[in-house]
Structures are given as C-alpha cells and as structure tokens.
Ligand SMILES: Nc1ncnc2c1ncn2[C@@H]1O[C@H](COP(=O)(O)OP(=O)(O)OP(=O)(O)O)[C@@H](O)[C@H]1O
C-alpha cells in the first residue's frame with residue numbers, strides 16, 4: 001500500500017452544459033510532489049477547488065489520511081490540513097506581509113492582533129524555508145514572486161500538510177521559479193504533500209514525482225515522472241503533436257511606428273525608468289528582456305499612458321502622445337495585452353462577448369444608428385464575439401458566460417483576441433502567453449508573427465527568454481531601469497541575454513550603460 005495523504009475518487013462537477021470534472025480519481029502520496037497538467041479548461045482548477053472545499057462536487061469522495069471528509073468550505077479543508085495558493089492572488093495590498101499571513105488565523109493577545117508574534121512567526125517560517133520575506137513590507141509594493149511566497153507562508157502558517165499550488169509559476173520569472181521550487185522541495189522533504197498545477201513541461205519534469213493529466217475533465221494519463229517524456233505529456237494533454245513556432249525573420253521593415261525617446265519615470269524619488277530610448281518599426285517585433293522589477297512594466301505603462309513620464313517622449317504612428325491619456329493613445333493606434341489580465345485586462349463581471357469586443361463599439365459593424373441601434377449593436381456584437389471565440393479557441397459554455405467563470409487560460413485568450421483584432425499599428429504584448437496551454441502558446445505565437453507580417457509593430461515583454469528568441473527580431477535588455485543591451489536575432493543567445501539581465505553587459509552592439517549621460 002502506498003501512503004496516501006489524499007485520495008479523490010470519482011469526482012464529477014458540471015457547470016450547466018460544461019462537464020468540468022468527470023469521474024476523476026487522484027491519489028497524492030505523502031511527501032510527494034504531484035503535478036496536474038492539462039489544456040486550458042481541462043478542469044484542473046475545478047478539481048483543486050473541490051479538494052480545498054471551495055466547490056462542492058456533484059459526485060465523488062475525498063479522503064484525507066484515510067478518513068472520508070465532506071468539506072462545506074475552505075475552513076473545513078484548512079482544519080483537515082490543506083492549504084492553497086490560488087491561480088490569482090488573494091492578498092490585501094494595503095496590509096503588511098505579516099498581517100496578510102495571519103489574516104483569519106491570527107495570534108491574539110486579548111482581543112488584539114499580536115503584531116509582534118505575527119511578525120516573529122513570519123520571520124521563523126521565512127528562515128526555515130529560505131523565503132527571505134520582510135514581515136513589515138507592504139504587500140501592494142511587492143513583485144509577483146514575493147507575493148507568491150507570502151501566499152505560501154500563509155498556507156504554511158496554518159500548518160498545511162497538503163499544499164495545493166494552482167499555476168504558481170505563471171507570473172514568475174525564471175529565477176523566482178527556481179526559488180519557488182527549492183521551497184517546494186524543502187516542504188516535500190519535510191513531509192508536506194504538494195500538488196502543483198502547471199502548463200510547463202520542463203517544470204513538471206524538474207520538480208514532480210508523479211503526474212496526472214486531465215483532458216476535457218477526465219484523467220487522460222498517469223505517470224511516474226522518472227518514466228515519462230515531454231512529448232508523451234503533450235500527447236496525453238492534447239492528443240496530438242505540438243510543433244514550436246519560430247520566427248523566420250522579418251520580411252521588410254517599414255517606418256518607425258513606436259518611438260520612445262529618453263523616457264524617464266521617477267516615482268516617489270525612485271527612478272523606475274532611466275533615460276530609455278527605443279524604436280519599433282512596422283514589420284518588426286522587438287523583445288524586452290529583464291529580471292522582473294527592472295523597468296519593463298514601467299516601460300509598458302509609460303507607452304500606454306498609465307504612468308506619467310518625468311521626462312522624455314512617446315510617439316505612436318507618428319503622433320506625439322506624451323501628454324495624452326490611455327484612451328487617446330489607443331485611438332492614436334495602440335493595442336495592449338496587459339500583464340494583469342484580471343485587473344486591467346478584463347471585466348470579470350461582464351460577459352465574454354462584451355469583453356472580447358470591448359473597444360470595437362466605435363467602429364462598424366457593431367455600432368448602429370437610429371431606433372434599431374441597441375438591438376443591432378447587440379446582435380452584431382454577439383456575432384463578432386462568436387467569430388473571435390472560434391478563431392482564438394476560447395472555450396466557454398457560450399459567449400454570454402461571464403469572464404470570471406472562464407478558466408484562467410481562456411480568459412487570457414479573450415484579452416489576446418480582443419487586442420489583436422483591433423489591428424492597431426502598434427501592439428504591446430506583456431506576458432502574452434501567461435497561463436495558456438502548450439497548444440495555445442503556439443497559436444498565439446503564430447498570431448503575433450502574422451501581426452508583424454501584416455506590417456505592424458510589436459513590442460513584446462516576456463519573462464521567457466525562449467519566447468523572446470522564438471519571436472523577436474531584436475531583443476533589448478532592461479536592468480535597473482536602463483536599457484543596457486541590444487541584440488540582433490542572431491546574437492540573442494540565452495547566455496548573452498542572461499548576462500545582460502543581471503547587469504553584466506555583453507551587448508551585441510556595444511551599447512554600454514556608462515555611455516549614456518543624462
Ligand atoms: N464558476 C464556474 N461557472 C461556470 N463554469 C465554470 C466555473 N468554473 C469553471 N467553469 C468551467 O469549467 C471548465 C474547467 O475550468 P477550470 O478552471 O477547472 O479549467 P483549468 O484546467 O483550470 O484551465 P486553465 O488552465 O485555463 O486554468 C471550463 O470550461 C470553465 O469555463
């Protein structure tokens with residue numbers, strides 16, 4: 001007999017016509033790392049929510065440590081020794097790390113939160129697992145990787161023996177993933193059972209002991225990691241081969257479509273973006289590499305108009321937009337796939353049809369006129385939405401499903417479909433494939449290359465060096481807010497990009513930061 005920490009048997013869950021889980025069996029061995037894989041919408045998050053007591057299954061049983069349990073809510077699951085880090089963070093930005101960790105399970109002195117005890121507890125857990133957390137830091141100011149660690153400490157604080165991680169690495173940089181994995185290993189070695197949802201095959205092979213693959217709600221494969229290969233996992237997930245897309249080279253460069261000239265952003269005395277100049281021509285994809293927090297997000301926000309430039313200018317399609325707001329910049333010819341699809345990217349309480357066509361309403365055929373306006377608009381909007389959903393393989397029950405009810409990867413596809421379909425001369429794509437499955441990554445990559453080949457300009461910001469190498473015609477590297485290196489497609493090796501990302505300058509064009517004076 002294996003030592004099962006958790007046994008799920010015959011779990012089924014249906015949402016309307018969608019069968020999210022169909023008689024799923026899953027056994028998690030104590031002290032093991034168990035990966036759960038599957039395409040977008042395959043039912044991974046649903047299964048994890050059921051295990052954590054957030055969703056009630058229609059059928060099936062949950063055993064924890066050999067005892068059958070019925071969870072009426074997460075509190076029951078926590079009491080049974082489970083902890084969960086969600087696909088989307090659930091932290092309070094205005095509170096400190098320590099306050100977030102103990103929230104709902106506070107050490108108290110009398111009726112008051114014992115801040116000192118809370119901070120002490122965070123420090124102790126942080127040391128034990130090598131997390132490097134500052135208990136007093138304000139969560140709103142932390143990077144995705146650090147927030148993730150706060151979520152993990154939160155689960156560990158509640159003495160979780162079974163840790164559920166739903167796509168913990170989707171928003172992390174490669175370095176953050178490495179440190180997350182060492183935390184996972186330490187926890188498993190100490191006897192914690194870890195279940196990890198991810199789309200990344202290298203991660204599964206690197207960290208897990210066992211893998212379960214879901215396809216359309218059913219288990220389509222069970223493997224010991226040591227005995228499985230990447231192609232076998234892809235086959236189990238998709239039922240086919242997935243061939244990586246690669247840039248065959250830009251056809252013909254046109255004029256400058258996006259020009260950022262000596263852009264500087266200073267916020268509360270901190271220089272986030274430091275005298276950055278770059279151009280993107282029509283017919284070109286320029287990749288931006290950098291360790292998270294080195295100015296790439298500020299660069300995106302500065303082009304979009306979400307933060308004000310302290311100095312410098314931005315031109316889109318020949319118009320100086322430096323003093324325009326976001327809406328006017330979009331009208332000037334800008335489309336944006338933002339990093340934060342739930343905050344900036346979608347309105348979760350609106351339908352998929354409304355989200356996927358948002359911003360199109362100013363143009364025909366969606367806007368009508370006269371008495372029939374409202375009705376015509378709605379019908380045209382639904383037709384357009386249905387077409388885009390089919391085109392981009394957005395899997396939802398219908399175009400009227402709320403975006404908040406879509407699986408994470410399908411919500412991402414909604415954003416990508418909407419932004420690409422504007423046909424704007426300049427596209428900014430920030431982590432465009434986060435949370436999408438292997439097949440959808442290749443399809444989005446193909447779309448981005450087609451977008452360029454249609455004579456448009458793309459600025460691609462990605463944590464994944466392989467994604468930059470697959471798509472970009474040129475790669476620039478940001479470090480400490482400065483543009484420290486630029487590489488042609490041929491020069492853009494992992495070693496060179498990696499060195500520049502950590503401040504060692506080996507620019508292909510000899511463009512050293514010291515050479516730039518303010
Ligand atoms: N609250 C809900 N209401 C309606 N449908 C839902 C709800 N939650 C999930 N679904 C549907 O159930 C299916 C499985 O979704 P789930 O989120 O479990 O997928 P997933 O495997 O986690 O996908 P991803 O990799 O994109 O995160 C999807 O079709 C989704 O739209």
Ligand SMILES: [Mg+2]
Pocket residue numbers: 044045046087166407408409
């Ligand atoms: Mg999910």
